[in-house]
Amino acid sequence: MSFLSVDQDLARDSYYAATAPREIRFAALDGEVQTDVVVVGGGLAGLSAAIELADRGRRVVLLEARQVAWGASGRNGGQAIAGLACDQSVVEQQLGKEPARTVWDMTLEALDLIAQRCQRFGIDCDWQPGYMGLAVNARKAAELRLWQEHMHHSYGYQTTWIAPQEMGGWIASPRFHSGIHDARSGHLHPLKYSLGLARAAQRLGVRIHEDSPVTGLQTGARPRVHTARGAVLAEQVLLAGNVYLQGLAPQIESRIMPVGTYVVCSEPLDPALCAALIPSRSAVCDTNFVLDYFRPTADHRMLYGGRVSYSTATPRNLVASMRKRMARTFPQLAGCRIDHAWGGFVDISMNRAPDFGRLRKDGAQQAPRDRSYSVRSHHANVYYLQGFSGHGLALTGLAGKLVAEAMTGDAARFDVFARLQHRPFPGGAWLRTPALVLGMAYYRMRDAL
Numbered sequence: 220m221s222f223l224s225v226d227q228d229l230a231r232d233s234y235y236a237a238t239a240p241r242e243i244r245f246a247a248l249d250g251e252v253q254t255d256v257v258v259v260g261g262g263l264a265g266l267s268a269a270i271e272l273a274d275r276g277r278r279v280v281l282l283e284a285r286q287v288a289w290g291a292s293g294r295n296g297g298q299a300i301a302g303l304a305c306d307q308s309v310v311e312q313q314l315g316k317e318p319a320r321t322v323w324d325m326t327l328e329a330l331d332l333i334a335q336r337c338q339r340f341g342i343d344c345d346w347q348p349g350y351m352g353l354a355v356n357a358r359k360a361a362e363l364r365l366w367q368e369h370m371h372h373s374y375g376y377q378t379t380w381i382a383p384q385e386m387g388g389w390i391a392s393p394r395f396h397s398g399i400h401d402a403r404s405g406h407l408h409p410l411k412y413s414l415g416l417a418r419a420a421q422r423l424g425v426r427i428h429e430d431s432p433v434t435g436l437q438t439g440a441r442p443r444v445h446t447a448r449g450a451v452l453a454e455q456v457l458l459a460g461n462v463y464l465q466g467l468a469p470q471i472e473s474r475i476m477p478v479g480t481y482v483v484c485s486e487p488l489d490p491a492l493c494a495a496l497i498p499s500r501s502a503v504c505d506t507n508f509v510l511d512y513f514r515p516t517a518d519h520r521m522l523y524g525g526r527v528s529y530s531t532a533t534p535r536n537l538v539a540s541m542r543k544r545m546a547r548t549f550p551q552l553a554g555c556r557i558d559h560a561w562g563g564f565v566d567i568s569m570n571r572a573p574d575f576g577r578l579r580k581d582g583a584q585q586a587p588r589d590r591s592y593s594v595r596s597h598h599a600n601v602y603y604l605q606g607f608s609g610h611g612l613a614l615t616g617l618a619g620k621l622v623a624e625a626m627t628g629d630a631a632r633f634d635v636f637a638r639l640q641h642r643p644f645p646g647g648a649w650l651r652t653p654a655l656v657l658g659m660a661y662y663r664m665r666d667a668l
Contacts, residue, residue: 255277
């Protein structure tokens with residue numbers, strides 16, 4: 220069974236889908252159309268890019284294989300957190316301190332962009348400020364403390380340290396030693412937000428076509444994107460399908476892997492109990508490599524994520540195992556009912572840094588340090604955004620803005636990200652999954668120490 224079949228099963232019991240009905244559908248592409256830009260992928264990155272391009276006067280057609288926000292954009296944990304999935308040291312080592320500071324500042328801009336779009340387009344997505352990163356033991360607490368001090372001294376980023384004796388005032392859980400509180404980050408209902416962006420894009424003139432999987436891409440001076448029932452001829456293409464591109468651009472797809480992630484949502488809790496569990500109503504992540512993440516919802520449920528599958532196979536007894544993880548963190552919830560259990564696949568890169576770039580008109584990858592290209596040059600007219608590595612709720616929105624800037628003539632900020640280096644996963648198509656499974660077993664052992 221392919222991961223796409225597994226993914227379809229995992230989408231059936233989403234809390235988000237149950238609480239954000241789709242009030243609008245978009246017709247499939249039928250026939251051939253011409254446009255300035257064709258966007259492949261109707262998730263947060265593609266929708267964001269479409270909005271930004273429309274704001275800049277470009278005609279945009281967006282193609283989505285299923286429904287807008289079908290994948291991770293509409294099914295994720297809902298946590299919008301500053302930074303990247305990789306540690307900031309990865310960016311520092313590759314780009315240097317000043318560009319790394321630029322990247323960090325852009326991740327803060329990504330958070331501001333959510334607020335700006337909600338206000339501009341009237342999107343009610345249950346935004347709640349606050350995020351806690353919590354360590355489960357003294358060793359991990361020491362590492363987190365060093366990170367906090369580094370971010371304060373090198374980046375000017377302020378977070379609040381939560382000492383062991385203060386933990387009870389922040390979270391009613393015996394599991395955690397200490398941690399940080401970040402008032403800038405927060406959480407939201409990702410499907411409500413994504414559908415709001417889709418409505419906004421449509422109002423701005425973007426042509427959105429659902430149920431239109433792309434079957435082929437012809438590169439060249441005027442690239443052509445094919446679907447089963449039509450085609451789009453454009454000046455530029457944006458590939459924003461992540462793990463769903465399925466052979467459309469193999470030269471970049473080998474640099475990401477589909478990794479399964481899983482979430483459950485409890486029955487509605489007594490509001491007083493829900494408030495007592497996390498008084499600040501913040502989103503929470505532990506600091507393990509294979510982490511648990513959770514948050515209260517607007518209707519007083521506990522939404523709890525954890526477990527990953529690097530083999531694409533769904534873990535057995537998913538609901539029971541996730542209930543056990545939730546009860547380990549909150550014994551108070553040991554007997555509560557699980558109303559929803561779902562999952563999906565995220566696009567993990569080798570170093571967990573985002574992978575943005577271009578493909579030349581001959582289909583080859585554009586060298587990231589080649590300064591000869593421009594928006595009107597003959598070198599590159601196919602752009603891509605991928606590798607958000609499970610940390611993309613805010614960053615995808617910024618990525619759409621950066622790629623729109625690049626497509627319309629100002630690539631300076633996009634190129635900061637494009638200079639990050641990426642490698643294909645080792646082992647090729649057949650061996651990379653077993654190799655990753657073995658590697659993750661090592662990190663699970665480290666988390667247990």
